[in-house]
Amino acid sequence: MLLYACKAEDVDIMKPKVNIFSELQQLQAMVEGLTAQLHTVRSELTEQKSLVQDLQQQITGHPKVAFTASMSSTVNSHRGPFPTETKLIFDNVLTNIGDAYNQATGVFKAPVKGVYYFRYSGNTFASHDMGLSIFKGGSRFVSSYEYGSGETNDNASNGAVMQLEAGEEVHMNLWIRSWIFVDYRYNYSTFTGYLLYPI
Template structure:
């Protein structure tokens, strides 16, 4: 079985945020912490399946009290799983989700930030992350 696994966060020199944007926006986790098999691009934020298989993806997002945070994992152009954190008035808000996906070689997975929401980007703790790995390889249909 090929070895495929990645974890990425977002680069910032100061505590900052991505968003809000007027349309849903692809999130680029450009601070690549692990990229075994080089299937994740820190330039585009896109994971491209190197082999047919079953993969697991997860993300975590951190936001502060004054903004909503909506995040989704997309398989190609289709929303797969999401999470939403309303600006609750608490100091720190966190949201996460994960999914098992069957992918054909070449299919792509990426993250999007919802319209008018934001995600916190810290300069050293990597609160907001995107992770994926191959669970098992399978033959073509």
């Protein structure tokens, strides 16, 4: 019986039920398919790396622009009233990344074409009116007005998103016959702007 079993095993090994040639063909087809997929993945990965490098260059290549300024004084005082509408000069620079804001003239000059955001806040004595405007070039863009209410202090603020060409200017004006409070340490009245994104 043992001899017969061994002979039967030998027969099974010598005459396998699988077609080795067919199996090899299938394996070769699988390898070719996987190789093609690998080439596709490598190509996509190269494209993704290129896109990431482009985005990194765009981020690092774009200018950083942001400023906040207030008006300086050694004592609590005010600007105004003036007989004509007057440009306000926020000469106490708190932040000026990119140096686009000129503290001597009160003018922001866009270094690149882009979309910018500007905001201001103003504080005034209770008995005085306060009118403020942001100008884009020579045109009034947004404004706020605070009527003398008789309260201790009054405040007003506003903001705007602007599309600017490189070199366009933005500044603030104080309206005719109005006041704005200037304190010596708290920076109640401020002018702020920054680049959202270049275009």
